Amino acid sequence: MLRYTIQRVLTFIPMLIAISLLSFVISINAPGDPVERLAKSAESEGSAQEQSGASKKIKAELRKKLGLDLPIFYLSIADLSTSDTLYKIQDKYHKATLEHLTHKSGNWQLVSDYYNELLNLQSIHLKLNSKEIHSSQDELDLNTINEAVNQVGFEINSLLETSDDTLINLALNKLDNKINNYSFFNPLLASFGNIKSINNNLFTSSSKWKTYVPKINWYGSKNQYHLWLFGNGKDRKGLLRGDFGISYIDSQPISTKIWQKIGISFSLSLISIFIAYLISIPIGIYSAYKKDSAVDKGFSLILFILYSMPSFFVGTLLLLQFANPDNLAWFPVSGIQDPTVFDPNWSFWAKIKHRMPFLILPIITYTYGSFAFLSRIMRVGMIDIVSQDYIRTARAKGLAEGKVILKHALRNSLLPVITVFAAIFPMAIGGSIIIEVIFSIPGMGVEVYNSILNYDYPMIITVFTLSGFLTMVGYLVADLLYAVVDPRISYK
Amino acid sequence: MSNQNLENFSFKKYAWNQFKKDKIALICLYLLFLLIGIAVLAPVIANERPLYAEYKGYTLYPAFSSESRTDSIFKENGSLDEVLQYDITDWRTLDFKKVVWPLIPYSPEGMDRYNRDYVSPSGKQRFKNKDGEITEAPKKFRHLLGTDGIGRDLASGLIHGTRISLMVGLVSMGIASLIGIILGALAGFFGDNKLKMPRIKYHFTLIGLFFGFFYGFGQRKYAISDGFSEGVVSGMVELLISTGIIILSVTIFRLISRLIKINKLQEETYVPIDTFVSRGIELLNSIPRLLLIITITAVVERSIWIVMIIIGITGWTGIARFTRAELLRIRSLEFVQAAQSLGFSSARTIFKHALPNALAPVFVSIAFGIASAILIESGLSFLGIGVPDDIVTWGSLLNLGRQNLEAWWLIIYPGMAIFLTITIYNMIAEASRDALDPRLKS
Numbered sequence: 001m002l003r004y005t006i007q008r009v010l011t012f013i014p015m016l017i018a019i020s021l022l023s024f025v026i027s028i029n030a031p032g033d034p035v036e037r038l039a040k041s042a043e044s045e046g047s048a049q050e051q052s053g054a055s056k057k058i059k060a061e062l063r064k065k066l067g068l069d070l071p072i073f074y075l076s077i078a079d080l081s082t083s084d085t086l087y088k089i090q091d092k093y094h095k096a097t098l099e100h101l102t103h104k105s106g107n108w109q110l111v112s113d114y115y116n117e118l119l120n121l122q123s124i125h126l127k128l129n130s131k132e133i134h135s136s137q138d139e140l141d142l143n144t145i146n147e148a149v150n151q152v153g154f155e156i157n158s159l160l161e162t163s164d165d166t167l168i169n170l171a172l173n174k175l176d177n178k179i180n181n182y183s184f185f186n187p188l189l190a191s192f193g194n195i196k197s198i199n200n201n202l203f204t205s206s207s208k209w210k211t212y213v214p215k216i217n218w219y220g221s222k223n224q225y226h227l228w229l230f231g232n233g234k235d236r237k238g239l240l241r242g243d244f245g246i247s248y249i250d251s252q253p254i255s256t257k258i259w260q261k262i263g264i265s266f267s268l269s270l271i272s273i274f275i276a277y278l279i280s281i282p283i284g285i286y287s288a289y290k291k292d293s294a295v296d297k298g299f300s301l302i303l304f305i306l307y308s309m310p311s312f313f314v315g316t317l318l319l320l321q322f323a324n325p326d327n328l329a330w331f332p333v334s335g336i337q338d339p340t341v342f343d344p345n346w347s348f349w350a351k352i353k354h355r356m357p358f359l360i361l362p363i364i365t366y367t368y369g370s371f372a373f374l375s376r377i378m379r380v381g382m383i384d385i386v387s388q389d390y391i392r393t394a395r396a397k398g399l400a401e402g403k404v405i406l407k408h409a410l411r412n413s414l415l416p417v418i419t420v421f422a423a424i425f426p427m428a429i430g431g432s433i434i435i436e437v438i439f440s441i442p443g444m445g446v447e448v449y450n451s452i453l454n455y456d457y458p459m460i461i462t463v464f465t466l467s468g469f470l471t472m473v474g475y476l477v478a479d480l481l482y483a484v485v486d487p488r489i490s491y492k
Numbered sequence: 493m494s495n496q497n498l499e500n501f502s503f504k505k506y507a508w509n510q511f512k513k514d515k516i517a518l519i520c521l522y523l524l525f526l527l528i529g530i531a532v533l534a535p536v537i538a539n540e541r542p543l544y545a546e547y548k549g550y551t552l553y554p555a556f557s558s559e560s561r562t563d564s565i566f567k568e569n570g571s572l573d574e575v576l577q578y579d580i581t582d583w584r585t586l587d588f589k590k591v592v593w594p595l596i597p598y599s600p601e602g603m604d605r606y607n608r609d610y611v612s613p614s615g616k617q618r619f620k621n622k623d624g625e626i627t628e629a630p631k632k633f634r635h636l637l638g639t640d641g642i643g644r645d646l647a648s649g650l651i652h653g654t655r656i657s658l659m660v661g662l663v664s665m666g667i668a669s670l671i672g673i674i675l676g677a678l679a680g681f682f683g684d685n686k687l688k689m690p691r692i693k694y695h696f697t698l699i700g701l702f703f704g705f706f707y708g709f710g711q712r713k714y715a716i717s718d719g720f721s722e723g724v725v726s727g728m729v730e731l732l733i734s735t736g737i738i739i740l741s742v743t744i745f746r747l748i749s750r751l752i753k754i755n756k757l758q759e760e761t762y763v764p765i766d767t768f769v770s771r772g773i774e775l776l777n778s779i780p781r782l783l784l785i786i787t788i789t790a791v792v793e794r795s796i797w798i799v800m801i802i803i804g805i806t807g808w809t810g811i812a813r814f815t816r817a818e819l820l821r822i823r824s825l826e827f828v829q830a831a832q833s834l835g836f837s838s839a840r841t842i843f844k845h846a847l848p849n850a851l852a853p854v855f856v857s858i859a860f861g862i863a864s865a866i867l868i869e870s871g872l873s874f875l876g877i878g879v880p881d882d883i884v885t886w887g888s889l890l891n892l893g894r895q896n897l898e899a900w901w902l903i904i905y906p907g908m909a910i911f912l913t914i915t916i917y918n919m920i921a922e923a924s925r926d927a928l929d930p931r932l933k934s
Contacts, residue, residue: 014771015771015774015775015778018775019775019778019779022779023787026787026788026791029791030790030791031791077706077710078710079706079710079711100714103711103714211711212707212711214702214703214706214710304915304918304919304922305915307918308863308911308914308915308918309911309914310867310870310871310907310910310911310914312870312871312874312887312890313890313903313907313910313911316890316893316894316903316907317903317904317907319894319897320893320897320900320903323897324897324898326897326898326900333897433782433783433786433875434871434874434875437875438894448783448786449875452786452787452790452877455790457790457791460787460790461787463783464779464783464784464787467779467780467783468778468779468780471777471778471779471780472778475778
């Protein structure tokens with residue numbers, strides 16, 4: 001048994017690697033730039049409007065803290081033309097542009113020259129000051145100058161994020177127009193000339209073949225995945241040591257947020273599974289005992305219909321009927337407590353008493369989902385058992401029917417029901433998103449839902465990884481429970 | 493059973509006869525055909541454009557034309573009278589000489605601005621007639637099941653939602669069955685120690701796969717994403733080309749491997765294909781499916797097609813497990829061994845002889861799968877995740893009802909539609925399981 005357990009735990013390792021890789025790949029491909037978002041929330045807290053220099057510094061620090069300045073994985077598969085230092089480009093969109101441009105031209109040297117020259121042009125452009133230009137050139141209106149400068153800036157930015165050749169040419173033509181029109185753009189001329197000449201060669205270069213030759217780059221352990229999983233020994237501890245990163249919404253550690261929310265989801269799923277067992281086992285026994293009677297057939301049909309009823313429909317119906325002033329306003333519509341009445345210093349029982357009306361509808365909806373399923377399993381399992389020889393023996397030796405069913409048959413028919421037990425763990429961490437959203441219960445489900453709506457990927461990924469892990473644990477626990485309950489099952 | 497019957501005995505007939513005995517399931521089957529009919533005919537049943545109209549001397553079939561069509565109406569003296577732009581014309585206010593309206597004269601996305609703010613089925617409904625007066629809606633133009641907050645007709649939404657829910661079931665389970673049956677059949681038929689090939693061929697196949705993925709997906713990722721931004725069809729074409737490249741690359745490398753004749757590398761080795769597939773199933777099963785789907789849909793673009801594809805890609809494990817188990821059993825039966833000893837190729841043995849005999853339990857699993865795919869899709873739309881906001885689905889209608897509990901019609905009707913469809917599929921699945929394999933009957 002111990003050996004079996006150890007063996008099973010060992011098989012967790014490749015599975016967990018696979019799950020973590022999967023979630024990591026998803027988080028890498030997530031749209032948007034986390035640094036921009038975190039920097040934005042940091043800026044909004046600041047008092048004055050910072051100039052771009054300071055915010056650039058914040059962004060660089062954040063990038064370093066999140067490990068985004070590292071290559072993604074231990075190795076990467078690219079083609080011969082792509083540079084293995086592309087990951088050092090900070091801006092996510094610039095990086096994508098460069099990658100696409102390299103793919104099109106096959107000449108990394110030219111692309112990188114083009115990019116550097118564009119950055120150079122941008123920095124020269126940033127130094128232009130419309131007011132100074134205005135004071136030196138009186139004949140021009142300040143608004144005209146401002147507009148021209150802004151337009152040039154816009155075109156440069158769009159060039160940095162465009163890899164489509166017609167769009168590039170369009171932007172270059174516009175820039176050409178503007179820069180040649182106004183004499184105050186003279187400082188840009190040299191750099192812009194370079195860009196034009198590079199761009200002419202960009203798509204006619206003869207090294208397109210390089211894009212067809214695969215190349216494997218090796219980066220070693222200094223990469224994002226390694227950092228995410230093992231940490232760096234300093235500020236990041238890594239997933240394996242319980243550091244799930246920080247939320248993009250409020251920069252709070254993910255683990256703190258989860259600990260705050262997990263209690264309510266866990267207790268809800270525990271209570272509802274308990275109630276589901278309490279109802280479904282007697283129903284299952286009864287209809288198996290009276291197999292093919294009218295009652296059994298009725299139960300079967302009703303259970304089958306209930307089984308097909310989506311829980312979000314049931315939840316909404318319950319709200320419509322019992323928490324609606326038009327019908328019956330027996331229960332509150334949402335939340336788990338009334339903030340105007342609730343006092344955190346109440347005793348445990350007072351809290352329960354206060355929360356009871358809030359929780360009844362959610363618990364019914366929660367329970368309902370597993371109850372129909374459980375009853376059906378229970379019935380089938382019981383029918384299987386009742387036709388066994390030892391039950392016939394028990395009857396033949398004159399045992400009372402109640403004893404035969406409740407003592408001899410019941411224990412053995414409980415086996416399949418254990419399977420459901422495996423589902424409790426992951427349900428606690430993921431919460432039942434739909435039910436919690438319907439009833440606005442502040443548990444893990446709503447947390448996940450909100451993080452999806454707000455693109456808070458660290459949260460999503462953590463829940464994803466943890467629930468994968470807990471599902472495996474759940475399966476293991478269920479399998480071990482089988483062995484405990486049924487001596488015929490032994491793992492050797 | 494008489495002798496005559498025995499001679500003509502076929503399993504299909506037997507299963508069908510068994511299925512017919514279950515009256516409820518038979519009714520469900522007819523209801524399913526009805527649903528399919530509604531889905532196919534949805535644009536004709538519910539459309540804001542008339543089916544047939546005679547207007548100012550012109551005969552038009554607006555409901556059967558494309559939405560972007562424009563008709564110029566000329567006066568008798570030849571001068572231009574008005575231009576009918578099919579998508580923005582308010583057809584209900586036109587003065588037709590003769591007109592045949594669809595059963596429900598509203599489109600699912602069409603906003604009726606005179607009946608905004610959750611007009612109930614029995615409530616007062618307003619209508620703008622051809623003279624431009626606002627009156628009580630005539631019987632023909634009443635919103636039979638009410639409207640939502642921006643005046644969209646619920647009945648029309650439900651009818652067009654049938655289309656989406658059936659498509660979700662069909663497309664996602666189509667993908668899932670394709671993956672599941674192929675992988676399950678390979679794993680079950682070959683197991684871990686039946687598929688033998690020379691070591692050199694094995695390794696070259698892997699190299700071919702690498703190059704196939706490199707040229708098929710690595711090099712073509714821009715072509716694929718451009719294809720998908722143009723539309724689903726061209727994206728699918730690009731994907732097919734990529735798949736072709738992978739197959740081509742593997743074939744080329746396998747051919748090359750024949751040229752290399754080194755004794756040591758010619759030794760036969762086993763391909764543990766069953767282990768690969770079983771681990772894959774285990775991995776996918778150890779991730780809560782809804783959470784996986786939600787996580788992926790959160791990352792990718794919002795599109796109903798992507799939702800279907802994701803549901804399909806995550807839903808093949810059950811089918812693969814059934815196929816694998818059946819093929820494990822079938823591969824040792826006489827007729828498969830006969831096919832093998834006749835020298836048929838493995839592919840022919842699997843797909844022509846073994847697989848057709850294994851599909852009965854797989855079919856049941858697919859039917860249950862369709863029900864759960866529809867459930868997942870409507871759950872996602874209910875949460876407003878994955879499916880774009882402008883697409884009207886049963887789940888998104890129910891979500892509108894949840895946000896406004898006074899609009900009971902937005903809860904009851906879409907909810908019943910989802911519930912009935914799922915029940916129908918589940919009933920059919922269960923009845924066909926009993927019919928196909930009486931041992932499993934519960």
